[in-house]
Structure formats: C-alpha cells, structure tokens
Amino acid sequence: MELGEGSFQEVMNAESKPLVLLASVSASGIERNQIVEMLRGFAAEWRRTGGSQYSPPHGGRQVVFVWMDQERWASWLKSMYGIKGPAQVVIVDHSVSLHT
Numbered sequence: 001m002e003l004g005e006g007s008f009q010e011v012m013n014a015e016s017k018p019l020v021l022l023a024s025v026s027a028s029g030i031e032r033n034q035i036v037e038m039l040r041g042f043a044a045e046w047r048r049t050g051g052s053q054y055s056p057p058h059g060g061r062q063v064v065f066v067w068m069d070q071e072r073w074a075s076w077l078k079s080m081y082g083i084k085g086p087a088q089v090v091i092v093d094h095s096v097s098l099h100t
Contacts, residue, residue, distance in 0.1 A: 003066040004073075011064055017095035018062040024070040024077055026086045035087055039065045 003011060003022065011020060023039055026032040043065035068077060070086045077083040081090045 001064075001066055003068045007066075011066060012092065012094050014062075016062050017093075018064045020092040020094075021063065021065045021089060022081065022083075022092050023065075023067045023089045024073075024083045024086050025067045027069050027071040031086060036067060039067055 001007060001011075011018070021039075021042070023035055025035045046063055046065070070077065070083070081092070083090060
C-alpha cells in the first residue's frame, strides 16, 4: 500500500507493532510502477511462505510492505530514514525506541 498522511499512523503505530519494509518511489512513471509491482510481488511471496525460510524468524510479527512518494516526502524521508532518492528501501521497527 502507499503510505501517506492518511495511512502512516495506522501502519507505523499499529498495535501489532509490525515490521515495515518501506520503499521510496518516483511520483509517476515506469520506474514507480516497476518498484510498486516488485513490492507487491515480495509481499505476496511473504504472505505465501510466512517468511518461514528466513532465520532467525521474525518472531511471528506482521511484516508490512509499503511505499512512499519520494518527491512529495523527500525531506521527511531523508531526515527520518536517510532515504535520498527513489528505489531505496529501509526496514522500520517503530516498536524499538532509540531515545533514552
């Protein structure tokens, strides 16, 4: 799904504390479509296998695959996750606090 103003809190602050695979995409064009389709394919494969082929297991936590418009959210993506351009990917775990 596309992550934006309406869905950010719902995904990132979900009670289930999911691991979120976040990719940046161009605002439009073939590259955007290719990245989105690739993410959808990864998500479908993850749902099919449950990530069971990976070790150590992800602790049974939900894994969510999302993308954000790099052009619209450029400064926020850079400051929050270090993403500086389209087609970059981070795995986000908001259940871990980096503040002491």
